[in-house]
Amino acid sequence: MKPLGNPAVRLLAVRSLRAHRKAWAAVFAAVTVTSALFGALALAAGSAGLGHARVERYAAAPVVVAGDQAVRWTTKPWGGETETQSAGLTERVRIPAATVDVVRAVPGVRAAVPDHTFVVRESGAGGPSDPRAYTGRSWEAARLAPYRLIDGREPRTAGEAVLGSGAGARVGDTVAGRKVVGLADGPATLYVTAAEARRLAGQPGSVDAVGVLADPGVPVDTLHARVRAALDRAGLKDTASGQPLRALTGDGRGGAEHLAAAPARMELLQLLAAVSGTVVLVAVLVLASLVAQALQQRAGERELLLSVGATPRQIRVAAGREVTRVAGLAALCGAVAAVPVFLGLWSALRARTGVVPDGLELPSPPWLFAASLLVAAVVVGITRLVVLFAARRPGRPGKGGVRRVVGIALVLLGVASAVTAAAQGGEAAAAAAGAATVTLVAGCAVLGPWIAGAAMKALDLPFRRLGGAPGRLTAAGASAHSRRLGAALVPVVLVTAFALVQLSAGTTMGRAADEQARAATTADLALSGTTAERVRRLPGVDAATDVLRSTVVLARTEAGAPRLDRLPVLGVDAAGLAGTLDPGVVAGDLAGLARTGTVAVGADMADALDARPGSTVDLRLGDGTPKRLRVVAVYERSLALGEFLLPKAELAPHMSDPYPARVLASTEKPGSGSSVVPERVTPPGAELNGIVSAVIVSAIGGLTLLSVLSTLTLIGAGRRGELQLLGQVGASAGQLRRMLGLEAGFLTATGLLVGVVVAALPLTAFAWSLTGGLPYLPPEQAALIAGTVVVTVVAGVFLPSRRQRA
DSSP, rough: OOOOOOHHHHHHHHHHHTHHHHHHHHHHHHHHHHHHHHHHHHHHHHHHHHOOOOOOTTTOOOEEEEOOEEHHHHEOOTSSEEEEEEEEEEEEEEEEEHHHHHHHTTTTEEEEEOOOOOOEEEEEEEEEEEEEEEEEGOOOOGOOOOOHHHHOOOOSSSSSSEEEGEEEEETTOETTTTTEEEEEEEEEEEEEOOOHHHHHHHHHEEEEEEEEOOTOOHHHHHHHHHHHHHHHTOOOOOOOOBOEEEEEOOOGGGGGTTTTHHHHHHHHHHHHHHHHHHHHHHHHHHHHHHHHHHHHHHHHHHHHHHHTTHHHHHHHHHHHHHHHHHHHHHHHHHHHHHHHHHHHHHHHHHHHHTTTTTTEOOOOGGGGGHHHHHHHHHHHHHHHHHHHHHSSSSSOOHHHHHHHHHHHHHHHHHHHHHHHHHOOOHHHHHHHHHHHHHHHHHHHHHHHHHHHHHHHHHHHHHHHHHHHHHHHHHHHHHHHHHHHHHHHHHHHHHHHHHEEEEEEEHHHHHHHHHHHHHHBOOOEEEEEEHHHHHTSSTTTTEEEEEEEEEEEEEEETTTEEEEEEEEEEEEEEHHHHHHTBBOOEEEEEEGGGGSSTTEEEEEHHHHTEEEEEEOEEEEEETTEEEEEEEEEEEEOOOOOOOOEEEHHHHHHHSSSSSOOOOEEESSSOOOOOOOOOOOOOOOOTTHHHHHHHHHHHHHHHHHHHHHHHHHHHHHHHHHHHHHHEEEEEEEEOOHHHHHHHHHHHHHHHHHHHHHHHHHHHHHHHHHHHHHHOOOOOOHHHHHHHHHHHHHHHHHHHHHHHHHHHO
């Protein structure tokens, strides 16, 4: 026969696509969901990449001179090139007050306005325990916005203030002990005289920033270049880490206002990058399973074409054309659906107060939405790539030995990753556990037919003896079609393992941290809006400690690679810890925290740093100030209290607002039980991480459930002739239903069992490494996973056969 040419290949692809519409419908649905998920992630990453801090109070200043709100560390990893890592700082990096005079002398500068920010408090409606806080500034800095008077006059003495109209006060009111003599437009900011602002800021010889106003006609670029040159000539450095000062323009000026915006943006980008890797791996597994099953059902058709002269390459090309037509349209539908998914995610983030830091802008310009079309093209390419492997050497049986070796190798690699997770801690343990899960699932996908065959061998005798005719039919069908059974088993294992790992990791850590927080909080009272010094004066109070919350940056290497970690820390009064806070000391003495220059370290971090009482730890405080601190104690409750405890006197001078987050107190006559609600530290961006992860996990879970349903539907569609033949030789409708029920039960039980085993290895390693215990999943969540799998499998098994019988 004359070999088929390109026109024949096109005709073959078109006719085959029409003949197998139901088979390709499952692939269409999976590609649509994958494209929508990829597109939404791409749009989110693009928006985060374009993100910046909002410019508000420096809007009228074309140039702002400020400190560098990032710390950098340059080192050389094992056998690599020199790398520089950076981490954002959440506390104000101040600059020398001499900067004002340097900038004022620059040609073209009309005014150089120093800015001091601070927080003032007054009792609210609930009394001293219900304080109202106002951001304070000098009145001269108001013109940098500019904010103008709308009533009254400017402050002239220390007891007078102008209040932003957003506070809802009136001229003549008293706010925070000051008489309101004027109202300004803008937010609820308290403006005082320049001298009073310097005093309240409590940082003599430094300012927060300098706003630069230009002479008329001076371009921004020219002004920026002149200011930059003047700063370089003066050799001015910030007052914390000694880094050169920055001259900010455009959107960069917002970074000097909203300190948390830049770190949150980087955390969001890192989170999206991490989940994107998981999405890609899951999507490839899902698409590979569906495409392979769709092509496998046409083995007889391919054999016929080969027997009449078609070449393997022509059949692969025809299959590729089919998939391109299906995947192309599906990917476009997914690209369109990605837009509302992305907008819904961003809306959910903005709706939750405090999740996205105030001042972080996440823009979505119209041209950004074209990214979803690019992603759609990538998804089509991935699907075509899957076809190359699924349809290679058609008509010939695959090399089972090679496949078995690859599967076993993947399983062993997954076990090795789980062991690695057990030997590490922190993010390294989480990353190793995630890699172990994906590798083990991939190994199970390759070994699917053998796993199904082994499980069926164990159940063969019970099925044949106890299941009657339906049981014998189930056993015989499983023995004859182990590859088909394995293909049905893989998505069940995937959804079970993925759901268990994603849910259990968070609940395990949360439960352990809550238990530690309850054990660590021994105080009888917890108060806010006050200080330990005031609380100690109250009758009946035995001890009290301030609890300050800030962050530090730790530079270290992990597996030879340099990294900078921004970690939450607490500042405490050593003298007030007895009876209020018990970190669970395992070495040393917390009394050493009475002196500055000291630190207590969590046990896991101490092991990682090889630290013990008497050794030193190098940290950068929240404003970037480097400190070498002597370790005085090692404690075990670090999940609740963070990895480091510092003296309050060490931490407070380096905080933008050194006011206690709360005060813990013990009384001379404690009650029968403490009513204090335990609080635990949370890593920076934890709530943002939780919301984004929940959305992505839900989407991936939906994709894997769709994979289960689609795969079983494909298999059911391909069994039309088998079920008809069984009916013709005497099998009743009831027997066929019981046979399908046994198959559904087998798939559910085996898939759940293998999925639990696959998830248990990395989860146990992860939990043991970080909590010293076993993984935990609330019973209701476990029941939800099992119930969802059962419903999906039953629907996938029975619905196709029901349509066929009808």
